[in-house]
Amino acid sequence: MISTMYHHVNSDRCSNNYEVFEAHLKYVSENFTSVFPKKELPKHPICLVFDDGYYDFYTLIFPLLKKYKIKALLAVTPKYILDETDKPDSLRLSYEHNDLFQNYKDATFCTYKELKEMLKSNLIQVVSHSYSHKNLLENDVDLNQELVESKNILEKKLGIIVESFVFPFGKYNQKVLNETRKHYKYSFRIGNAVNNDFHGVNDVIYRIDADNLTQADEIFSFSHMLKFRLKALSKKIVGNT
Numbered sequence: 001m002i003s004t005m006y007h008h009v010n011s012d013r014c015s016n017n018y019e020v021f022e023a024h025l026k027y028v029s030e031n032f033t034s035v036f037p038k039k040e041l042p043k044h045p046i047c048l049v050f051d052d053g054y055y056d057f058y059t060l061i062f063p064l065l066k067k068y069k070i071k072a073l074l075a076v077t078p079k080y081i082l083d084e085t086d087k088p089d090s091l092r093l094s095y096e097h098n099d100l101f102q103n104y105k106d107a108t109f110c111t112y113k114e115l116k117e118m119l120k121s122n123l124i125q126v127v128s129h130s131y132s133h134k135n136l137l138e139n140d141v142d143l144n145q146e147l148v149e150s151k152n153i154l155e156k157k158l159g160i161i162v163e164s165f166v167f168p169f170g171k172y173n174q175k176v177l178n179e180t181r182k183h184y185k186y187s188f189r190i191g192n193a194v195n196n197d198f199h200g201v202n203d204v205i206y207r208i209d210a211d212n213l214t215q216a217d218e219i220f221s222f223s224h225m226l227k228f229r230l231k232a233l234s235k236k237i238v239g240n241t
C-alpha cells in the first residue's frame with residue numbers, strides 16, 4: 001500500500017507546481033484506487049495525505065481532488081484553525097511557507113467552516129497532526145494535549161471520528177508511539193517506504209514525499225519503487241525509530 005505526503009501547490013517551499021500536480025493526480029486516478037485507512041484493501045491502493053491544512057488546500061488542491069474523484073487525508077493542527085473568517089484570499093494566500101504558522105490569525109489554514117464543507121464531499125478525511133505542530137520528542141511537550149486533546153477538539157468541532165495521527169516532522173520514539181497507539185488506530189510518518197497494508201512497517205505507515213515532483217509519475221517509476229521496497233524491508237529488520 002502506497003501512501004504519499006504533500007503540503008502545498010504553488011507555494012515557495014514543500015510544494016508542487018500546479019500543472020505537474022494536476023498531471024500527477026490524473027495519473028493516480030488512472031492507475032490506483034485512493035483509500036482511507038481500513039482493513040480490506042482494493043487492488044493498487046494509495047492513501048494520499050496532505051499535511052497541515054493550509055488554505056491553499058481549499059483553494060487549489062481540493063477542487064482537483066474533486067475533479068479526479070480522489071480521496072485524501074488532511075492532517076491538521078487545531079491550535080491554528082479558526083472557526084471562520086472574513087479575511088480576503090489575497091491576504092490568506094500572501095504568506096511564504098515559513099510564515100504561515102505565526103500568522104494563523106489571518107486564516108492561513110482552512111477554517112472549521114471550510115473543513116466541514118469539504119467533509120461533505122466524502123473525499124476528505126480530517127485527521128490529527130497534533131495540537132500545535134511541535135516535535136513530540138522535545139522535553140516540554142504536553143503529550144496529552146498533542147495526542148488526546150487534538151483528537152477530541154476535531155471530533156467535537158467537526159462531528160467526526162478521528163482514528164489516524166500524523167507525526168509532526170515525522171518524529172517519534174517508542175514511548176510516543178506506545179502513547180499514540182492508545183488513542184489512534186493508524187499512525188503515519190515520513191520515510192519514503194511502501195507498506196503492505198495499513199499496519200505499515202512495524203505498525204507505523206510510511207509515506208513517500210511527493211512534494212517537489214518534476215513529473216506526474218516520478219515516484220512510481222520502477223527504480224523509485226524498488227528503493228521504497230528495499231527501505232521497507234530494511235526497516236522491518238532493524239526497526240522503525
Ligand SMILES: [Zn+2]
Nearest residue numbers: 051052168169
Ligand atoms: Zn506538518
